[in-house]
Amino acid sequence: MNLYQPMPMRVERVINETSDLTLKSFELTFENKTDQKAFFEKYNPGQFCQFSVFGKGEAPFGIASAAWEGPFVRFTVQNVGSLTQTIHNLQPGDLVGVRGPLGNGFPLDKLKGRNLVIIGGGCAFSTLYALTKHIMYKEHRKDYGQLTIVYGARNSGLCLYKADIESWYDRSDMVIHQAIDVPEEGWDHHVGYVPDVVKKVAPAPKNTSAIVCGPPIMTKFTLPILSELGFPPKEIYTSLEKRMKCGVGKCGRCNIGSKYVCKDGPVFTLAELNDLPQDI
Numbered sequence: 001m002n003l004y005q006p007m008p009m010r011v012e013r014v015i016n017e018t019s020d021l022t023l024k025s026f027e028l029t030f031e032n033k034t035d036q037k038a039f040f041e042k043y044n045p046g047q048f049c050q051f052s053v054f055g056k057g058e059a060p061f062g063i064a065s066a067a068w069e070g071p072f073v074r075f076t077v078q079n080v081g082s083l084t085q086t087i088h089n090l091q092p093g094d095l096v097g098v099r100g101p102l103g104n105g106f107p108l109d110k111l112k113g114r115n116l117v118i119i120g121g122g123c124a125f126s127t128l129y130a131l132t133k134h135i136m137y138k139e140h141r142k143d144y145g146q147l148t149i150v151y152g153a154r155n156s157g158l159c160l161y162k163a164d165i166e167s168w169y170d171r172s173d174m175v176i177h178q179a180i181d182v183p184e185e186g187w188d189h190h191v192g193y194v195p196d197v198v199k200k201v202a203p204a205p206k207n208t209s210a211i212v213c214g215p216p217i218m219t220k221f222t223l224p225i226l227s228e229l230g231f232p233p234k235e236i237y238t239s240l241e242k243r244m245k246c247g248v249g250k251c252g253r254c255n256i257g258s259k260y261v262c263k264d265g266p267v268f269t270l271a272e273l274n275d276l277p278q279d280i
């Protein structure tokens with residue numbers, strides 16, 4: 001696999017995730033079986049890919065599907081600029097380029113045998129969705145302890161992956177805390193910001209790891225709450241977003257001190273982040 005060369009992939013399905021149409025998921029399939037095999041041999045939830053529209057540009061997106069869902073790979077893309085607008089215009093059958101999977105992903109082996117608290121907000125929840133789907137898979141579920149999800153969106157129309165998340169409420173092996181910022185008629189889950197919900201539901205730290213991905217402001221206020229609850233820094237994981245170009249540790253665009261977000265991350269423990277220059 002040449003990580004500098006985009007693999008050709010075909011858009012199979014486009015899903016409108018939110019009522020304001022700013023978030024869409026794209027399920028892509030490989031044009032070539034060798035690429036597909038190489039991708040799934042290496043893929044771990046928490047990794048990302050460089051997604052390119054030929055002649056328009058390339059940008060990194062977290063992978064939003066678990067390997068067992070394959071052969072497609074899902075990306076959830078927020079429309080925030082000209083390249084993402086171009087991506088949002090893609091239709092089933094269109095050909096795009098993908099480099100990856102890149103980065104380290106979540107440490108699945110280290111998390112085995114532990115309870116997990118997965119905390120997310122906004123479109124950064126996409127890689128946590130992939131992680132949750134990985135854990136919930138019948139052959140993987142026994143490897144992990146109790147699973148608690150805290151997921152927030154600004155309003156109910158912006159909640160991602162609605163059908164799956166609704167179905168998770170029926171499961172006895174996980175606890176879901178969904179939140180929106182302000183009250184809405186018909187909403188019977190939490191109301192409030194994610195850090196406040198974490199404080200309210202106060203997950204116990206014993207034999208538990210916390211994994212946090214969301215907008216920087218959400219992460220900034222959630223990490224100290226987890227520390228107050230007694231989670232040690234080495235058991236708090238978060239994923240960083242940085243301007244990336246090469247995605248493979250060569251261009252120097254994404255470094256923080258001695259670490260490259262694209263290669264050493266994007267997943268770091270709070271203990272690792274505490275040792276880095278505080279310009280993140």
Ligand code: FES
Nearest residue numbers: 245247251252262
């Ligand atoms: S994106 Fe080039 S070094 Fe990380």
